[in-house]
Amino acid sequence: MVLLDIFDPKAAPRAIGIDLGTTNSIVAAVREGRPVALTTCDGTALLPSVVYYGGAGQTAVGRAAQARATTEPERTIKSAKRFMGRGADDPETKRLGAYKFATPESESDAKIVRFDLGWTTKTPIDVSAEILRSLKTSAVDQLRSVGGAVITVPAYFDDAQRQATRDAGRLAGLEVLRLLNEPTAAALAYGLEKQKNGLFAVYDLGGGTFDVTILSLEDGVFQVKSTGGDSALGGDDMDREIAERLLVATNVERTPEMVSSALVLARRAKHELTDAPETTVTLGDVPFKVERHEFDKWIEPLLERTGRACRRALRDANVSASEVDGVILVGGATRVPAVRAFVEKLFGKPALDDIDPDLVVAYGAAVQADLLAKSSDEILLLDVLPLSLGVETMGGGVDRILPRNTTIPAGARATFTTYADNQTGFEIHVVQGERELSKDCRSLARFSLKGVPPMPAGMARLDVSFDVDENGLLHVTASERTTGVTQTIEVRPSYGLSDEEVEQMLIDALDYGETDLEARRLADTRVEAERIALATRKALVADRALLVEGELETIEKALESLSAASREAESASPIQRAIDALADATHAFAQRRMNHAIQTALSGKTLTETAERVEHAAGIEAHLEQKRERA
Amino acid sequence: MNDPFELLGVEPKFALDLADLENRHRELSRVLHPDRHVGAPASERRMALSRAIEVNQAFRVLRDPVRRAEALLARRGVRIEEGRDKPADPLLLMELLELGESISDARRARDRIAIERKFSELKARESASVSALGAALEAGEGGDAGAERAVKEIGMLRFTRRLLDEAALALDELE
Numbered sequence: 001m002v003l004l005d006i007f008d009p010k011a012a013p014r015a016i017g018i019d020l021g022t023t024n025s026i027v028a029a030v031r032e033g034r035p036v037a038l039t040t041c042d043g044t045a046l047l048p049s050v051v052y053y054g055g056a057g058q059t060a061v062g063r064a065a066q067a068r069a070t071t072e073p074e075r076t077i078k079s080a081k082r083f084m085g086r087g088a089d090d091p092e093t094k095r096l097g098a099y100k101f102a103t104p105e106s107e108s109d110a111k112i113v114r115f116d117l118g119w120t121t122k123t124p125i126d127v128s129a130e131i132l133r134s135l136k137t138s139a140v141d142q143l144r145s146v147g148g149a150v151i152t153v154p155a156y157f158d159d160a161q162r163q164a165t166r167d168a169g170r171l172a173g174l175e176v177l178r179l180l181n182e183p184t185a186a187a188l189a190y191g192l193e194k195q196k197n198g199l200f201a202v203y204d205l206g207g208g209t210f211d212v213t214i215l216s217l218e219d220g221v222f223q224v225k226s227t228g229g230d231s232a233l234g235g236d237d238m239d240r241e242i243a244e245r246l247l248v249a250t251n252v253e254r255t256p257e258m259v260s261s262a263l264v265l266a267r268r269a270k271h272e273l274t275d276a277p278e279t280t281v282t283l284g285d286v287p288f289k290v291e292r293h294e295f296d297k298w299i300e301p302l303l304e305r306t307g308r309a310c311r312r313a314l315r316d317a318n319v320s321a322s323e324v325d326g327v328i329l330v331g332g333a334t335r336v337p338a339v340r341a342f343v344e345k346l347f348g349k350p351a352l353d354d355i356d357p358d359l360v361v362a363y364g365a366a367v368q369a370d371l372l373a374k375s376s377d378e379i380l381l382l383d384v385l386p387l388s389l390g391v392e393t394m395g396g397g398v399d400r401i402l403p404r405n406t407t408i409p410a411g412a413r414a415t416f417t418t419y420a421d422n423q424t425g426f427e428i429h430v431v432q433g434e435r436e437l438s439k440d441c442r443s444l445a446r447f448s449l450k451g452v453p454p455m456p457a458g459m460a461r462l463d464v465s466f467d468v469d470e471n472g473l474l475h476v477t478a479s480e481r482t483t484g485v486t487q488t489i490e491v492r493p494s495y496g497l498s499d500e501e502v503e504q505m506l507i508d509a510l511d512y513g514e515t516d517l518e519a520r521r522l523a524d525t526r527v528e529a530e531r532i533a534l535a536t537r538k539a540l541v542a543d544r545a546l547l548v549e550g551e552l553e554t555i556e557k558a559l560e561s562l563s564a565a566s567r568e569a570e571s572a573s574p575i576q577r578a579i580d581a582l583a584d585a586t587h588a589f590a591q592r593r594m595n596h597a598i599q600t601a602l603s604g605k606t607l608t609e610t611a612e613r614v615e616h617a618a619g620i621e622a623h624l625e626q627k628r629e630r631a
Numbered sequence: 632m633n634d635p636f637e638l639l640g641v642e643p644k645f646a647l648d649l650a651d652l653e654n655r656h657r658e659l660s661r662v663l664h665p666d667r668h669v670g671a672p673a674s675e676r677r678m679a680l681s682r683a684i685e686v687n688q689a690f691r692v693l694r695d696p697v698r699r700a701e702a703l704l705a706r707r708g709v710r711i712e713e714g715r716d717k718p719a720d721p722l723l724l725m726e727l728l729e730l731g732e733s734i735s736d737a738r739r740a741r742d743r744i745a746i747e748r749k750f751s752e753l754k755a756r757e758s759a760s761v762s763a764l765g766a767a768l769e770a771g772e773g774g775d776a777g778a779e780r781a782v783k784e785i786g787m788l789r790f791t792r793r794l795l796d797e798a799a800l801a802l803d804e805l806e
Contacts, residue, residue: 178666219657221660221661223657312803315799371666372666372669373669375669375670377661380660380661380667382657382660382664406687407690408687409665409683409684409687410688410691411681411684411685411688412688467680467684469665469680470664470665531670532671534670535670535672536672579672583673584674586672586675587674587675590672590674590678591678594662594663594675594679594682597662597663598659598662598682600662601655601659601661602639602640
């Protein structure tokens with residue numbers, strides 16, 4: 001422990017990056033210009049993503065929880081990430097595992113899978129929030145004050161899985177600045193020291209998810225060309241391959257305890273096979289020998305599945321494997337020698353691995369958090385929608401609204417008409433996925449709009465707009481124009497939590513009382529007020545020439561009122577009102593600034609500036625060089 | 632939607648410099664992406680977001696020859712009705728239908744090589760169609776004959792692409 005960290009109540013809040021992994025979770029922050037992993041409650045950088053629920057409301061996270069896995073498997077939740085955003089009937093719940101699932105009591109209940117602990121149930125969101133809370137506590141201990149957080153998700157996560165991750169962050173009391181795709185985060189960590197342009201592939205095989213991303217780096221902009229993967233494929237599946245054979249060979253009774261032990265032993269065997277040609281594990285007094293070449297054979301189908309996803313991603317990006325300048329390995333499972341050999345053969349070149357594959361994603365998240373907090377304009381990440389969005393058609397087919405690999409933020413509009421005479425309502429079902437039938441895709445939202453006046457078929461019109469934000473989260477609004485009256489509704493996905501629900505859950509979690517929550521809201525609003533005031537002042541300095549007469553005075557008055565409100569208010573709402581007033585006062589100015597920025601961007605002036613910025617060497621090219629030297 | 636050519640600040644023509652287009656999109660993203668407006672008031676963030684969405688959509692339209700052609704025609708007041716996505720030339724239609732048949736056959740026979748061959752054949756037809764489309768649009772400046780020819784070429788391209796998608800799907804299955 002460093003003793004020099006003297007407590008400073010005025011310490012500026014620091015943004016953090018969190019890799020919320022299937023197997024391990026990591027929190028990192030940028031210190032002195034470099035990302036570093038912070039020490040978790042286990043005293044290490046890697047916190048096992050395991051939560052133990054004791055009887056009297058006590059919980060344990062990390063190794064302390066892991067220690068209970070064999071004795072109390074049903075109360076010890078591992079790999080909760082695999083269940084994020086999943087319903088109670090999801091096939092994932094039927095795989096080899098140690099816990100029980102609660103039978104849903106209602107239809108809305110069935111939307112989220114629940115772990116049955118005996119006396120209570122927990123959702124994967126609850127479990128993830130517990131892990132995030134622990135990481136946040138560690139970060140606060142080391143950074144003194146924590147600002148917003150960037151949380152990573154597999155690129156292939158659908159809307160439900162992303163929503164669940166964000167909800168877990170909010171439940172843990174974090175301000176979620178951004179959900180960042182794991183491969184993009186890894187690329188950011190590698191391209192850190194200022195860039196050489198090129199085309200890269202990120203092969204990310206984690207504990208439970210597989211992602212492949214093809215992206216280009218040009219003048220500080222990382223542009224994802226395509227992404228693909230499998231959100232239920234990872235190192236855990238390799239463990240299962242071993243465990244299944246171990247259980248058969250030792251012929252033990254498959255109690256939850258035995259299954260859990262077998263999985264633990266299998267993982268150990270997998271790790272040992274990274275360096276040793278063979279290893280022996282013992283279950284119920286029966287020894288079981290595994291040789292590496294056997295293990296390689298068992299996992300071949302799993303690797304083939306990753307290969308298929310890679311080839312499709314290349315095809316979607318319209319490039320061939322030989323055009324890729326570098327391949328980045330991410331995720332603990334890429335330590336398996338057979339995985340490396342497979343990747344090198346697939347892309348025809350050695351892969352980059354000089355940043356620890358377990359930490360690289362958290363590093364990238366920390367860098368992005370830092371860039372966002374400082375509103376730096378050096379680097380920009382342009383990501384894509386991983387899975388197509390569509391609407392169910394009459395026959396149960398899918399009408400694609402936004403295809404996969406569309407750059408986000410993205411939006412599309414669609415018009416629906418009535419198909420029967422005197423039809424008085426619309427029924428719209430939004431789905432995500434590549435399959436031809438809507439029932440095979442992920443159901444995101446189902447909504448109906450009633451009260452359409454009776455008229456002949458095809459006369460009534462419903463405009464629906466689909467917007468996907470920078471986090472890959474979908475927002476749907478529908479407006480009906482039939483009678484000239486526009487009726488707009490915001491559609492929430494069925495599995496997401498509303499702000500009110502999150503607040504209620506925070507109160508219920510005993511972490512916050514009602515008054516604490518009000519205090520937190522006040523503190524959050526103050527921080528926001530400060531941020532907006534700062535941004536406004538910066539804009540006034542930078543774009544003074546764009547102000548019209550009298551505008552400066554109006555804005556400064558609004559700024560003064562805001563700072564007074566922030567100083568004097570004892571609740572959040574007066575500050576919020578002052579924030580809104582400032583936004584009104586600056587609206588026209590903001591519009592002018594944006595137009596001006598667009599003009600400048602299009603005039604090409606910035607092109608030469610960025611070209612100069614990129615002069616400073618290194619980046620991925622340097623890593624490639626190092627790799628060549630070592631080889 | 633606003634005119635995609637205007638949004639990206641390029642001359643409205645079919646033969647666009649794609650590298651330049653990509654540069655413009657990148658520079659606009661640098662300014663408009665929501666990550667650049669994290670600290671701003673909510674209304675400003677919404678404004679940036681909707682413009683970023685518009686710019687991304689315009690980029691998507693201009694990058695794609697078919698949609699670029701449609702955008703050019705839209706500027707001339709020519710709209711393409713739905714359902715007009717079949718080649719008007721019966722001879723060509725016949726050829727394409729036969730190609731489609733042979734892809735289905737190869738798919739059933741799980742004949743990877745045959746599908747790959749058809750795939751390349753379709754790719755070649757696709758790029759020939761794109762050139763023809765470009766010629767029709769550039770030649771038909773001001774005249775209706777060019778526009779008419781372009782609309783036909785678009786139908787042809789759309790149909791070719793559907794077959795390409797099918798071939799790609801078949802290749803996916805065989806992997």
